Amino acid sequence: MDADTFREWLADGAELAVIDIRPSEEVGYASPLFATNLPADRIEVEIDRYVPRAAVRTVLVDGGDGVAQFVATRLAAAGRTDVHVLAGGIPEWTRNGTDDLPTFDVPGKDFSLGIRDERGTPVVTAAELKSLKDQSADVVVIDTRTVPEFTAGHVPGAVSVPGAELLLRFADVVPSPDTHVVVSCAGLPRAIIGAQTLIDSGVPNKVSYLHDGTRAWKEENLELETGATAVYGPVGDAALEVAAQRVEAIAADDEFPRIDxxxxxxxxxxxxxxxxxxxxxxxxxxxxxxxxxxxxxxxxxxxxxxxxxxxxxxxxxxxxxxxxxxxxxxxxxxxxxxxxxxxxxxxxxxxxx
Structure with missing residues (x-):
């Protein structure tokens, strides 16, 4: 299929799976399509996890080397009959640059920046955080990445609390309402969303996000701490009670079907x-x-x-x-x-x- 048809598919609202089949090390953090990266050598074994229904329109995108056509033939033989190949792959798709390309999803960074601008999420810089720590201020850094990412390197003294765990474990990690909470990640998206989650849930603390996270900390020539130095623990009974209140606050305007x-x-x-x-x-x-x-x-x-x-x-x-x-x-x-x-x-x- 050509790029024009693919653009139409991205916008038509019907179910569509886009799989970037290049090697993970080549794709890096994200495909230009913000597509799911499932390398060609794994796709036949793992596609059911990512595309549960065999009948879904599926577009394979390769590095312009023709591998996608081979993979599509194999998937068709396995019963996936609505598989297509983007002509020319990523090189053709990005031939005129990536600035104005439609994507498969709203990139996490763009979404978080939109939230920041809409809500005015407070921010501190790495230099400001270092100054607060040097002054022995009542401040705690919460790192919202996964535990393995935290272990690889984090702001010294930070506590690992992955983003979705924030409300559940907040009262255990931050028992005082006077503590300034600084939310960190590797860059921006998870820190901004984490900070705004706490603010939306009504925590009494001052909450900020660390601009550019651990990246900015290193750019200030400051050392990161490694290891699982401080990771969330079991949830206490008091924290559960507080979490229930926070959930009620953040979900006050949300309406989702509750199913069994x-x-x-x-x-x-x-x-x-x-x-x-x-x-x-x-x-x-x-x-x-x-x-x-x-x-x-x-x-x-x-x-x-x-x-x-x-x-x-x-x-x-x-x-x-x-x-x-x-x-x-x-x-x-x-x-x-x-x-x-x-x-x-x-x-x-x-x-x-």
């Missing part, structure tokens, strides 16, 4: 509509117990890089959480503003176990 397990299973089996069953709890909780057919998808990652999991634009997305609903509330609050069709499923995993 039977409905979720029926949706997942629908031959005419794609449904993702995404468990937004921690990977450790998922490993202990989860619903059949669901996949683990840390909520904080969904907020920043949804395209890495949700390959089918126009699909239904069911967010699965425990009965507190704190993670699902945060993720739903932001994803629906990016155009996703969201439903929430709260399940008593303890009782099930």
């Amino acid at each position: 397990v039977e409905t979720a299973q029926a949706w997942a089996a629908d031959p005419d509509r794609t449904t993702y069953l995404l468990d937004v709890r921690t990977p450790e909780e998922f490993e202990q117990a989860h619903l059949p057919g669901s996949i683990t998808s840390e909520g904080g990652q969904l907020l920043g890089v949804s395209y890495r999991t949700i390959a089918v634009r126009g699909a239904r997305v069911v967010l699965i959480d425990d009965l507190t609903g704190a993670r699902a509330a945060v993720v739903a609050h932001w994803l629906q503003r990016r155009g996703f069709d969201i439903a929430v499923l709260l399940h008593d995993f303890d009782a099930a176990a």
